[in-house]
Amino acid sequence: xxxxxxxxxxxxxxxxxxxxxxxxxxxxxxxxxxxxxxxxxxxxxxxxxxxxxxxxxxxxxxxxxxxxxxxxxxxxxxxxxxxxxxxxxxxxxxxxxxxxxxxxxxxxxxxxxxxxxxxxxxxxxxxxxxxxxxxxxxxxxxxxxxxxxxxxxxxxxxxxxxxxxxxxxxxxxxxxxxxxxxxxxxxxxxxxxxxxxxxxxxxxxxxxxxxxxxxxxxxxxxxxxxxxxxxxxxxxxxxxxxxxxxxxxxxxxxxxxxxxxxxxxxxxxxxxxxxxxxxxxxxxxxxxxxxxxxxxxxxxxxxxxxxxxxxxxxxxxxxxxxxxxxxxxxxxxxxxxxxxxxxxxxxxxxxxxxxxxxxxxxxxxxxxxxxxxxxxxxxxxxxxxxxx
Amino acid sequence: xxxxxxxxxxxxxxxxxxxxxxxxxxxxxxxxxxxxxxxxxxxxxxxxxxxxxxxxxxxxxxxxxxxxxxxxxxxxxxxxxxxxxxxxxxxxxxxxxxxxxxxxxxxxxxxxxxxxxxxxxxxxxxxxxxxxxxxxxxxxxxxxxxxxxxxxxxxxxxxxxxxxxxxxxxxxxxxxxxxxxxxxxxxxxxxxxxxxxxxxxxxxxxxxxxxxxxxxxxxxxxxxxxxxxxxxxxxxxxxxxxxxxxxxxxxxxxxxxxxxxxxxxxxxxxxxxxxxxxxxxxxxxxxxxxxxxxxxxxxxxxxxxxxxxxxxxxxxxxxxxxxxx
Numbered sequence: 001x002x003x004x005x006x007x008x009x010x011x012x013x014x015x016x017x018x019x020x021x022x023x024x025x026x027x028x029x030x031x032x033x034x035x036x037x038x039x040x041x042x043x044x045x046x047x048x049x050x051x052x053x054x055x056x057x058x059x060x061x062x063x064x065x066x067x068x069x070x071x072x073x074x075x076x077x078x079x080x081x082x083x084x085x086x087x088x089x090x091x092x093x094x095x096x097x098x099x100x101x102x103x104x105x106x107x108x109x110x111x112x113x114x115x116x117x118x119x120x121x122x123x124x125x126x127x128x129x130x131x132x133x134x135x136x137x138x139x140x141x142x143x144x145x146x147x148x149x150x151x152x153x154x155x156x157x158x159x160x161x162x163x164x165x166x167x168x169x170x171x172x173x174x175x176x177x178x179x180x181x182x183x184x185x186x187x188x189x190x191x192x193x194x195x196x197x198x199x200x201x202x203x204x205x206x207x208x209x210x211x212x213x214x215x216x217x218x219x220x221x222x223x224x225x226x227x228x229x230x231x232x233x234x235x236x237x238x239x240x241x242x243x244x245x246x247x248x249x250x251x252x253x254x255x256x257x258x259x260x261x262x263x264x265x266x267x268x269x270x271x272x273x274x275x276x277x278x279x280x281x282x283x284x285x286x287x288x289x290x291x292x293x294x295x296x297x298x299x300x301x302x303x304x305x306x307x308x309x310x311x312x313x314x315x316x317x318x319x320x321x322x323x324x325x326x327x328x329x330x331x332x333x334x335x336x337x338x339x340x341x342x343x344x345x346x347x348x349x350x351x352x353x354x355x356x357x358x359x360x361x362x363x364x365x366x367x368x369x370x371x372x373x374x375x376x377x378x379x380x381x382x383x384x385x386x387x388x
Numbered sequence: 389x390x391x392x393x394x395x396x397x398x399x400x401x402x403x404x405x406x407x408x409x410x411x412x413x414x415x416x417x418x419x420x421x422x423x424x425x426x427x428x429x430x431x432x433x434x435x436x437x438x439x440x441x442x443x444x445x446x447x448x449x450x451x452x453x454x455x456x457x458x459x460x461x462x463x464x465x466x467x468x469x470x471x472x473x474x475x476x477x478x479x480x481x482x483x484x485x486x487x488x489x490x491x492x493x494x495x496x497x498x499x500x501x502x503x504x505x506x507x508x509x510x511x512x513x514x515x516x517x518x519x520x521x522x523x524x525x526x527x528x529x530x531x532x533x534x535x536x537x538x539x540x541x542x543x544x545x546x547x548x549x550x551x552x553x554x555x556x557x558x559x560x561x562x563x564x565x566x567x568x569x570x571x572x573x574x575x576x577x578x579x580x581x582x583x584x585x586x587x588x589x590x591x592x593x594x595x596x597x598x599x600x601x602x603x604x605x606x607x608x609x610x611x612x613x614x615x616x617x618x619x620x621x622x623x624x625x626x627x628x629x630x631x632x633x634x635x636x637x638x639x640x641x642x643x644x645x646x647x648x649x650x651x652x653x654x655x656x657x658x659x660x661x662x663x664x665x666x667x668x669x670x671x672x673x674x675x676x677x678x679x680x681x682x683x684x685x686x687x688x689x690x691x692x693x694x695x696x697x698x699x700x701x702x703x704x705x706x707x708x709x710x711x712x713x
Contacts, residue, residue: 107393128569129566259537387561
């Protein structure tokens with residue numbers, strides 16, 4: 001029968017829509033209201049010191065809109081005006097300095113796209129398949145284009161003393177979340193950023209200024225950055241001893257596990273994004289990234305890792321940023337065990353869960369970069385599973 | 389190249405913000421505090437989240453206990469069992485605590501709280517005074533429990549120029565399904581909580597099936613009082629219909645039961661030995677245990693300092709008796 005959406009004149013084709021300025025700063029259309037960050041309530045004691053998850057199952061491309069990019073606070077998202085913002089550099093420097101926001105805007109600027117992944121992303125999956133959705137298993141990640149000043153530029157302005165080996169960076173919020181970063185990294189690609197995806201940082205991402213530490217765990221990307229201290233030793237703060245250390249099977253823990261290893265996940269189909277169209281052409285898509293360099297390839301398996309085929313990268317991988325991949329298939333309607341496997345420019349290949357557990361045991365909360373399996377059944381639904 | 393931007397940081401400004409303390413004590417201000425003072429400040433400012441005895445309330449961090457668990461399933465990581473440096477505790481309490489009122493503590497209060505946390509972990513005795521002078525005398529048990537990131541070596545085999553592309557394994561079986569656990573938040577409601585607790589919380593569910601001989605029907609008023617006092621125990625212990633063993637064993641039917649009786653609970657060696665020796669939790673033994681657990685039984689896992697008032701002990705026992713089954 002003819003489609004009335006075509007044969008009948010619809011309201012939107014005869015009446016008028018909204019004028020400009022109806023929403024001075026736009027929001028997504030109401031029909032997309034399910035594409036939001038989500039929290040897993042049982043993970044943390046309350047939402048002030050907590051985390052939520054990017055709806056990666058519903059996004060495409062590589063840039064994460066700020067409004068749905070995951071949040072992680074230790075003492076809540078504070079509101080700090082640009083006018084009240086101060087950045088101090090002290091410690092082992094020739095001249096301790098204080099910068100205002102306006103000062104920062106006068107230094108030569110850079111634009112770079114980087115992913116930010118929480119070290120605990122996929123952490124709930126160490127012991128077994130637990131959460132049913134790419135948002136929950138892999139959503140502690142976002143990828144933005146940052147504008148800001150190279151940390152190196154600011155450190156050179158203060159003049160680093162020869163005995164300086166570390167920088168300790170801390171935020172202005174009550175958690176005073178601070179991390180020690182080796183000077184080599186600080187002088188390499190770290191950014192003091194004030195814009196993301198072209199606009200000011202959102203308050204939940206550290207407005208007005210945050211640190212960007214490419215490829216390294218998200219906890220080091222200090223928000224509301226207020227102080228950089230050049231030191232001859234690390235502080236060994238709570239976030240680098242009690243937390244963000246990886247306990248191995250024998251009870252010994254790795255520390256300073258800064259780099260995020262290569263990882264990938266199929267975002268669709270996935271438990272929150274089932275196949276609704278039946279058999280025929282199917283777009284399998286996902287994200288891949290590496291803290292050690294650029295993604296050079298992604299392999300996809302339809303049979304739980306028995307056989308692999310190279311996926312198509314939407315664009316060549318770039319350094320420490322998300323890469324989108326696609327595999328276009330003609331689905332015959334039979335069940336699949338979907339997996340993706342990332343490869344990076346250092347020659348690293350994303351391991352299986354069994355391979356990771358063989359080295360690290362079951363108690364490492366952080367740095368789970370194992371291959372993910374979605375079990376897609378004949379009706380198109382998908383479930384988070386583990387396979388032999 | 390210098391741009392001549394910014395201005396010199398004044399000494400007072402640096403002093404106001406440069407508060408971090410390093411493992412070698414660099415950055416510690418002069419001051420001191422003892423366990424006793426620490427207990428008071430802790431009760432007032434910390435216990436609401438961390439429990440009177442640093443045992444943690446709900447999902448809030450436990451600060452005490454867990455020694456010897458790091459190579460077990462679900463290790464308990466606390467200042468005593470995990471943190472390598474005492475400076476971290478001092479620094480974190482000083483700059484980031486109490487939650488919602490950070491940077492409100494005096495240096496002496498921070499020394500006192502830190503001393504109390506050490507005491508709660510059985511690392512110092514109750515006479516201990518922590519100061520900038522005694523600070524470096526304290527070594528935490530897990531100081532040597534860390535290695536530097538060794539992934540490049542230990543995981544060298546993940547760098548693999550030619551990963552397998554075809555016939556990589558003989559068979560593929562599903563070994564675990566997320567739907568079996570059902571801990572995923574509901575999709576349509578914004579952030580609706582999962583109804584089931586995560587799997588690691590659900591320890592073996594065991595209820596005593598022994599017939600317990602009770603001496604008398606408990607006095608309802610005393611039971612009600614006991615229920616209140618039991619709040620201190622609730623962080624670890626459950627009683628009642630849906631009770632399970634959690635951090636501590638389930639307590640249904642504990643009054644009159646033989647020691648170490650909750651099946652599936654990993655008791656301390658000390659408790660197992662006492663059980664083998666025939667210890668029965670009659671009212672007198674329970675009362676002695678609850679007054680000073682770690683004095684009564686050296687090596688017990690119960691990281692609770694004890695109920696101070698005899699009337700609370702009596703009431704808690706009456707309350708537990710009301711779940712005698």
